[in-house]
Each structure stands twice: as C-alpha cells, then as structure tokens.
Amino acid sequence: MGWTRNGTGTERVCGRVVVGVSGSPASLAALRVAAEEARRSRRVLVAVTAWEPPEGEALHLRHPDREWARHWWGEARTRLDRAFDDVFGGAAPGVRTERRVIRARPVRALSELAAHPDDLLVLGTRPGRHRPTRIHRRVRSRTDCPILTVPAPTVPRRLRRALRDMTAEDFALAGE
Template sequence: MTGQRVVVGVSGSLASLAALRAAVAEARESGRELTAVIAWETPEGRALSARNCNQEWIGRWREEARGRLEQAFDEALGGTPADVPVRKLAVRGKPGRVLSAVAAKEGHVLVVGARAEARWAPVRRYVRGHVQCPVLTVPGLVSPKRVVRELRRVAAEDFIRI
C-alpha cells in the first residue's frame, strides 16, 4: 500500500476524536500511513492578514493549531501510536478545502467526524463533493452538554487499570 494513506480531519471536537480513533484502526488494518490534518486560519481570515502580513502573528496561530493536533492525539489515543506511521499536518485554510487537497490522490481514504445532531455540515458536504476517494464519516458522541464538559476533563491516565 505504498503511497496510500488514511487522511483524517482533526479539530479537537469529540466527533473528530472519534474519527481519529477510527482512522488509526483503519491505518492499522490496511497497512497505510495515517495523515492527521488540522486546518487553521488567523481570526481575521486570509484576506485581512495578507494585507497586514505579520509573520510572527501567523506563526503563533500555526503553533497553536499544531498544539491542538497534539492534544487531540493525547485525548483520543493517549499519545501518538507507535505501531502506525503517522504524519501530522497543520495547514492554513478552510477545513473542507484542506482535507480535499490532502486526500486528492487515488487510493487514499478520508475520515471525518460528524456530530449526529448537526444539520449543517459544511465540511462533510464539501469533501463529499470534491474528493474521489472513499469518505468514512464517524459519528461523534451524543450526550448532554454537561456530560461533554465533564468528559473533556478526563485524561487517558484516568482509564488505566491498576
């Protein structure tokens, strides 16, 4: 499966954490490389930041995105898996466009998370209309917001049996 990979979109949401776990399982099973992608933008957007190009400001947001990607691996898996080749990308742009560009080659599989209650899913809709590879949509956890807040505070170490 050389050159083929499992591409997963990661945002830090519970649905994207479920997608990350499913993508790792798919990469293990198929022998493909896992490419985890987080899309990021500066708060003012590309057009305004292009007019006032401050590389330090842009670098700060890039590093913040990389940190969120690392945190997602910690939250979903307890760290980067050692038994799967992993590539982590923080790419500037809109999530749908970024994922479509990274998963553009034949033989790739794209994995995205989806909140079950989401009626407006622009990333899912965009990638399904723009990629040729199979798209695996993984539903996220459906639970009350109070429970979700509590689950976000739980670390991987909390599940280790003694």
Template sequence: MTRGRVVVGVSGSLGSLAALRAAVDAARNSGRALVAVTAWEPPEGEILYARNPDSAWAAYHEGLARRMLDRAVEEALGALPEDVAARKLVVRGRAGRVLCALAERPDDLLVIGARPGVRRAPVRRYLQQHARSAVLTAPAPHLSRHTVRALRHARAEDFALHG
C-alpha cells in the same frame, strides 16, 4: 498492503477525536499510513490578513493549531500508534480544501468526525462534493447539553480519586 493513506481531519471536537480513533483502526486494518491533519487560517480570514500581513501573528496561530493537534492526539490515543506509520500535519488553509488536497488519490481514505443532529456542516458538505477518495464519517458520542456544559467547566481535580 494498500498504497493509499488514511487522512483524518482533527479540530479538537468530540467528533474529530472519534474520527482519529476510527482512522487509526482503518490504518491498522488496511496497512495504510495515517496522516492526522489540522487546518488553520488567521482568525480575521485570509483576505484581511493579506491587507496587513504579520508573520508573528500567523506563527502564533499556527502554534495554537499545533498545540490543539497534539492535545487531541493525546486525548484520543495517548500518543501516535507505534504499529502504524503515522504523522501529524498542521496546514494553513480551509479545512475542506486542505483535506481534499491531502487525500487526492482514489486509494486514500478521508476520515472526518460529525456531531449527531448537526445539519449545517460546511466541511462535510465540501468533502461530499469535492473529495476524490472515499470519505468515512465517524459520529461523535451523543452527550446531553448538561453533560457537555459540565465537561467544559471540569478541572483535573474533579477527576481525582478520593478515598
């Protein structure tokens, strides 16, 4: 039984859903606890928010982040697995810093998602430079632009069985 944790960054993207599935497998195989994390910041940024703080505005955006994390867990897994010690966290801060702070021990595993062909990945770059734990990058499934566009505009009725 490993003492570390598997920390997975969840943004709701296809890559983060793949990372969530990979993190569950890693937690099961190693006996580690799973921590699914969504980092958030005020949309105007912390500096502008500090000039005119509004706790209701911050609570609203934290709630959006919490609902996104719940939806991502449901889409990727159905629910948190019962055979793994797992929890969800919503943390205010920049994603790279939050993930590095949570996966601070050498026996932790940090799991993130990645889209194929994306060169500009600031969170991944930050983790490569600052993470103290091992980092596993789970690739998102490759979908054509046409498919991605169609899925963004799909409704639940589009998937109903006809017959």
C-alpha cells in the same frame, strides 16, 4: 481500492488514511477510527489540522504579521498534538503517522490531501446527524476517494445539562 502484495506475502491497501482533526469530540472519534483503519490496512495515517488567521486571510494579507501567523500555527499544532495525547496518550500505536498543520480552509486542506482514489478520508460528525454537513458535502464534491464519517460519542441529556451549568471553579475544585 488497489491492493499490493508486500515481501511477507500479506496484502495491504495502497493510499493513505487522511483524517481531519479540530479537537472536537467528533474529530477525536474520527482520529481513533482512522488510526484503526490505517493499522488494519497498513496505510499511513495523515492527521491534519487546518487553520487560518482569526481575522481571515484577506485582512491578514493587507497587514501581514509573521509573528501573529506563527502564533496561530503554534496554536493549531498544539491542538493537533493534544488530540493525539487525548486519544492515544501520545503517538498512535502500531501506525506510521504524519501530523500536518496546514494554513487553509478545512475543505481545501482535506480535499488536496485526500486526492488519490485509493486514499480514505475520515471525518467526524455530531451525534444523531443524519445529513452531511456543509464541509462533508464540499469535500465529497472535490475528491474521488471514499469518505468515512464517524459520529461523536453521545452524551446523556442530564450530563449535557450539568456540564452546561458548570463554571471554571467547579473544575478547579475537582483537583483538590
């Protein structure tokens, strides 16, 4: 990675820290680690949520609807903003941040944003996952920058079972 000396005599890494954010526990863990890496290396944090129309691009191109596309863009933006609220309670402290909502498949969006060899791409993965996912393999084949994978926090088996059996009414009662 390239290093530059700024006016204060301290060094920082060139490039950006790019992180994919979907709202999953793994992506929230990746966002937290990416912000810390950006803060430590004094790089810009670029958080990206990729989206496509739920019916797919091919069908949308046959029957384009700007309002429908705007709706799904807004949903993706809300998901990205909610991730920042969940992880940091708003903005990432002490980090210059760019939030991007890109209409593309995640592989394309992430590999185009992390195109420079001095960038760092941070991706979340499920806990206990020892092999890279399809998205990880595809991104790795399309970019030259280092990739840091961050596992989601593990949830104890008993708690997973209890959460699986809960209903919406169980959560509504918690607020009373």
